[in-house]
Amino acid sequence: MSQVVLDKLKDRFQEAVLETHNRFGNETALIKRESLLEVMRFLKDELGFEMMMDLCGVDHLPETPRFEVVYHLKSFSRGYRVRIKVRIPEEDAMVDSVTPVWKGANWYERECFEFYGIRFKGHPDLRTLLLYPEFEGYPLRKDYPHKQRQPRIPLLNPETR
Amino acid sequence: MGLEAALGDNWITTKIEFFINWARKYSLFQYPFVTACCGMEYMSVMCSHYDLARFGAEFTRFTPRQSDLLLVVGTINHKVAPMLRKVYEQMTEPKWVVSFGACASTGGFYDNYAVLQGIDKIIPVDIYIPGCPPRPEMVLDAFLKIQDKVQKYRVLEGK
Amino acid sequence: MIKLSDTTKDLHTRYLSIMFGPSHPAMHGTIKMDVVLDGETLVEIDVDPGYLHRGFEKECEDHRWNQCVTYTDRLNYVSSIINNVCYSMAVEKLLGIEKQIPERALWLRMILSEVSRITDHLTCLAAMCMEVGGFTAFLYFVKIREWFYEVLENITGARVTYSWTRIGGVRWDAPEGFEEQLKEAVRKARPVLKEIHGLFDKNRIFLERTVKVGLISQENAIAYGITGPFLRSTGFNYDVRKAHPYLFYNDMDFEVPLGVNGDNYDRYYVRMLEMEQSMRIIEQALPKLPKGPVMIDDPRLALPEKEKVYTTIEGVINHLKLIFEDIYVPAGEVYSFVESPNGELGFYIISKGSNKPWKMRVHPPCFPIMQSLPEILKGLMIADIIPTFGGVNMIGGEMDR
Numbered sequence: 147m148s149q150v151v152l153d154k155l156k157d158r159f160q161e162a163v164l165e166t167h168n169r170f171g172n173e174t175a176l177i178k179r180e181s182l183l184e185v186m187r188f189l190k191d192e193l194g195f196e197m198m199m200d201l202c203g204v205d206h207l208p209e210t211p212r213f214e215v216v217y218h219l220k221s222f223s224r225g226y227r228v229r230i231k232v233r234i235p236e237e238d239a240m241v242d243s244v245t246p247v248w249k250g251a252n253w254y255e256r257e258c259f260e261f262y263g264i265r266f267k268g269h270p271d272l273r274t275l276l277l278y279p280e281f282e283g284y285p286l287r288k289d290y291p292h293k294q295r296q297p298r299i300p301l302l303n304p305e306t307r
Numbered sequence: 308m309g310l311e312a313a314l315g316d317n318w319i320t321t322k323i324e325f326f327i328n329w330a331r332k333y334s335l336f337q338y339p340f341v342t343a344c345c346g347m348e349y350m351s352v353m354c355s356h357y358d359l360a361r362f363g364a365e366f367t368r369f370t371p372r373q374s375d376l377l378l379v380v381g382t383i384n385h386k387v388a389p390m391l392r393k394v395y396e397q398m399t400e401p402k403w404v405v406s407f408g409a410c411a412s413t414g415g416f417y418d419n420y421a422v423l424q425g426i427d428k429i430i431p432v433d434i435y436i437p438g439c440p441p442r443p444e445m446v447l448d449a450f451l452k453i454q455d456k457v458q459k460y461r462v463l464e465g466k
Numbered sequence: 467m468i469k470l471s472d473t474t475k476d477l478h479t480r481y482l483s484i485m486f487g488p489s490h491p492a493m494h495g496t497i498k499m500d501v502v503l504d505g506e507t508l509v510e511i512d513v514d515p516g517y518l519h520r521g522f523e524k525e526c527e528d529h530r531w532n533q534c535v536t537y538t539d540r541l542n543y544v545s546s547i548i549n550n551v552c553y554s555m556a557v558e559k560l561l562g563i564e565k566q567i568p569e570r571a572l573w574l575r576m577i578l579s580e581v582s583r584i585t586d587h588l589t590c591l592a593a594m595c596m597e598v599g600g601f602t603a604f605l606y607f608v609k610i611r612e613w614f615y616e617v618l619e620n621i622t623g624a625r626v627t628y629s630w631t632r633i634g635g636v637r638w639d640a641p642e643g644f645e646e647q648l649k650e651a652v653r654k655a656r657p658v659l660k661e662i663h664g665l666f667d668k669n670r671i672f673l674e675r676t677v678k679v680g681l682i683s684q685e686n687a688i689a690y691g692i693t694g695p696f697l698r699s700t701g702f703n704y705d706v707r708k709a710h711p712y713l714f715y716n717d718m719d720f721e722v723p724l725g726v727n728g729d730n731y732d733r734y735y736v737r738m739l740e741m742e743q744s745m746r747i748i749e750q751a752l753p754k755l756p757k758g759p760v761m762i763d764d765p766r767l768a769l770p771e772k773e774k775v776y777t778t779i780e781g782v783i784n785h786l787k788l789i790f791e792d793i794y795v796p797a798g799e800v801y802s803f804v805e806s807p808n809g810e811l812g813f814y815i816i817s818k819g820s821n822k823p824w825k826m827r828v829h830p831p832c833f834p835i836m837q838s839l840p841e842i843l844k845g846l847m848i849a850d851i852i853p854t855f856g857g858v859n860m861i862g863g864e865m866d867r
Contacts, residue, residue, distance in 0.1 A: 170559050170800045196688050200801075200812060200829040216814065218801055218829070222688070222704060229801060250691035253837045276516035276866055277421075278386045285420050285524060292528050294420050298385045299392055301428040340489050342496050342518050343863055344543035347589070347626045351615070354608040369491045387488055387496075387517040394489060416536070419521035440626050 148173045148226040151193060159185060174229040182232055183242045186217075190247050195219040195226070198244065201254035203262040207288040211235040213264055217244070234264060243269040261286040316463060324462055331375070331401075332457035333363040338374035338398070340391060343381030345408035348440040357443035362450050371397040376453065377430075382410035383423045395430045401460055403453055406432045407446070409439045481509055488517040492597050492852050496862035497836070499851070506847045511840040518862035526826040530792035531557060531633060534826065539627040541828060542864040544589045545582035547618075548806045550631040551575050555712065556802035556813040557633045560795050563762060571635040571760045576713040577751050578621065578630070579804075580744040581648070584655075585614050586807035586859070587737045594734065594856030595666065598675055603662055610658050613651040620644055633793060634768050635761035645752050652745045659741065666734070676730035680854035682842050683728065691834040694809025695740065696858070699725030699732035706805035717754075718747045733857035740807075767793050792821045808832050808859055830864040 152166045152173050162181035167174050177185055189195045200218040211233040219228050234241055243266035244251045255266045256275040263284040266272060274281065278298060283290055314320050341349060352359050359365070368374040371394045383391055395404070406426050409415040412435040414424035426432060433456060436449045486492075486499040498514040522541065526534045538553045539546040554575075558564050592607035615625045621640045622628040630637050666672050682692075684700045697704060705722045707715040723739035725732030761768045765784050774781030797819040803812035809831025816825040835858050843851060 169798055172799075172801050174799075197691050199691060199810070200814065200827070202814065202825075202827045204816060204825050218812070218814070222702075225709075248691070249686075249689045250834050250837060253833065274516075276519045278516070285521070290420070292419055292524060296385060296420060297388070297423070297428075299389050299429065302430075303428060341494075344540055344626055346494075347544060350589070350592075350608055351612065351625075354605055354612075356609070356612045367491075382518060382520055384517070384519055386519065390488055390517075417520045417525060419524050421519050421521040421524075442625070 148228055151189075151226050151228050154193065155185070155189075158188060172229055173227070174231060176231045176233065179232045179234060179241050182230075183244065183247070185230065186244050186247045189219060189228070189230075193221065193226070194223045195221045195228070197222065198248040198251055198254075199227075201244075201251055201258060203258040203264050203286075205262060205286065205288050213239055213262060215241055215258065215264060239263055240265045240267055242267050245269060260284070263287070312463065320463070324460075325458075327462075328458045328460055331460075332454040335362075335364040335376045335453070335457070336366055336368045336374040337364055337376040337378050338369065338371055338394070339367055339378045339380055340394065341378075341380040342383065342387070343408075343410065345380045345410070345440040348443060348446070349378070349380050349407065352443045352446045357447060359447070359450065362447070362454070364450065371395075372399065374398065375402050377402065377404045378407055379404065379411045379426050380407040382408075382415060382417060383426050384421045385423055386421075388423050388429055391426065392429050403433045403456065404430055405434045405436065405449060405453060407436050407449075408441060409437055412437060415439060479504070486851070492855065494593065494855075494860060494862065496866065497860060501848070501851075503848060506849070508843055508846055508848060508851075511843055513836055513839055515836060516866050519866040520863075522828070522867040523826055526823055528822065530821050531795060531823065532792050534823065535631065536627075536629045538828075539629050540863050541830070541867065542586070542806060542808065542811070542861045543627060544861060545586035545807050546627050547575075547578045547582040547622075547630060548804060548811065550629065551579055551713075552802060552804040552806070552811050552813050554631040554633055555804065556800055556815050557795060559800045559802055560798050560815065560817055561633070561767075561793075562796075563634065563764070563767070566762055566764070567635055568759045568762065569756050570639070570758045572713055573751060573755045574621075574636060574640060574760065575631060576715070577648075577748055577755070578618070579713075580747050580751075581614055581618060583744045583807045584741050585611050585618075587741050588614075590807075590856070590859040591734060591737055594730075594853060595662075595672075597852045597856055598672060600665065600669075600672070603665060606658055606662055610655045613654060617644065617648050617651050620647060632761065632768075634764065635759075639760045645755075648748065648752065652748060655745070656742075659738065663738065673731065675850075676734060676853050676857075678727065678729050679846065679850050680730045680842050680857065681728050682838065686838065686841070687728070690838040692809065692838065694805075694807070694831050695733055695736045696809065696835050698722065699736050700728035701725060706803060706810055710803070712804060714751070714754075715747075718750055720744075720747050730853045730857045737807075794819065794821050795823075803829070806831055808861070808864070809835075811864075828864070828867060830867065832858060832860045832865050836860060836865060 155175055156163050162178050164176045197220045199220045202216050204214040213234040215232045217230040243255055255269055258264055259272055260274040260277050406412045411426050414422050434449050434453055436445055482503045484501055486501050488498045496518040500512040502510040522537055526537055535550055538549040541549045588607045588611045592604045595603035619625050621644055622630040684702050687697050687700055701724050720743045723736050725736050769788055770781045770784050775785045795817045797817055799816040801812055801814045803810050811831055812829035814827040815823055818824045
């Protein structure tokens, strides 16, 4: 249904679009991280994607590049939905922030930063959102143990497990 | 308090304690520290179907200085634990704590980096109500048990 | 004659910075706002969420597919069925079995979703009206909610968190007589809602506190990523049930109420009208409910019947495999969305072919609304936070996950 979006993206940015697919009815495009901001501006201004629905990070641990940032976009005027993915290596976990394009990306990027450690260049106020400032580590990474405890105040009786 | 200490432990103090505790248990002022889904059952308990007001515990005083029953309703995670400890310390004696729901009692089925595994790790608890969320009838039963506990409170021993 | 404005020129005032703390009755328990005040006017607000962060994503990565349903319940805990339905729809898309789910299961999912929508709006408006000062409305709304909770308890077995859907259908069939009970609840609810309309719609105090308070424009709402009644109160028509119909919403005849100004009164009124539309959908859907099974007939997904488990060896092995190892979902990623009472609830699930999800992301509808609150509330008075925040319907479980 939104295949036309992928075709226009491929026409305009041949070297930036690495692969596209259309499985389960979701049109998806994997693009290079250097051209992210340009692609997003194109999608918003010329293809009419007024709303950024969601932004999240993914950790594909054994594979490299390790991290991935996934954007879901929605166009009301033309009825398109598309998913844009960007792969980021672990050593240089930085990507451009899309807050100049959509105001609403602000909190999503803060959340992605505190859970995965991915920094967003150009973000106005990158600090923790859901976790407390003394928290150490990035919980949603696959190498953070599931049951690790980080109490904030001293406990009365020590944990038995 | 000074009067009781002066009179010592005889039948006058027990009668005074009986009346004071009788007055206390039928007018418990609660502080509901509501966070999560158990709050929905708490709302049901306070309203007309499963009326909690008939036990005298009608007023929810949203300030710890004026309340004597701390109801911890819902999951407590490490971010909010210092606030809970502060609220408990600001309450005046005598005070009782009820842990409402599985998450407040033991952490529930959230066993990870974020959730405190039970509020008895930071404050002493009197009654634990299991359930996810507990039925309103269980809450009323817990209230009757708290009232029994209040009746047995001995001023000279402080518990 | 000294005018009052002359005397204030020499006053050295300072801004007061207070913490509208996490344990506050108006904050519904779980949000902190750092507020800078100039007298009673709000100068700057910083919303600080995360006081109910329970590690939903990390837990789901460690549990099997059918076990994750219980965690999805606790996301938006006032309308739990809708979370279950969205999650099951997403995984069923990954498996490719959407066309094979029995019809009765889909109709039941739709009917109970609408009942959940009603309970959500009831809870939201109960809190909003009570905090503005009308305690009676709280008692009336919760009274109606109890009737619907009894219906849900009759069908699913629980009052608040149901965990009722499974991948491939629903847990068990609705018992006989639930249709009359549901119709009775709807029939009793309508006059009470009419009473509440009479209490609030033209009430001078309510109008002064909510009309033209908490305004947001359409462009701002779309830039922030807001959907649901908050967006519809500005006049923008976007409802997932009409734009991307799922289940059987195509065959139902209902309207989408829209607001005019984008203020608190519009949000209250849009929610009241949506409840009426949900009741219309329930009344249209109940006669069309077909008979039949409620779970897909596939041994890789559904538990076999108890007679087979106790008498045949294939039944035993099937049961054992599903209980110990659960289902295996082929590799892929999907984003599936439904209309929850707060907006568009989306699940983005990545599977790598094992029996546990690799990534389970929830798009919470109240997250962007909370993000826009500092801009909405700037310049208003501190008492205006209360109805505005009530109209947001922030559910901590969904916001912080």
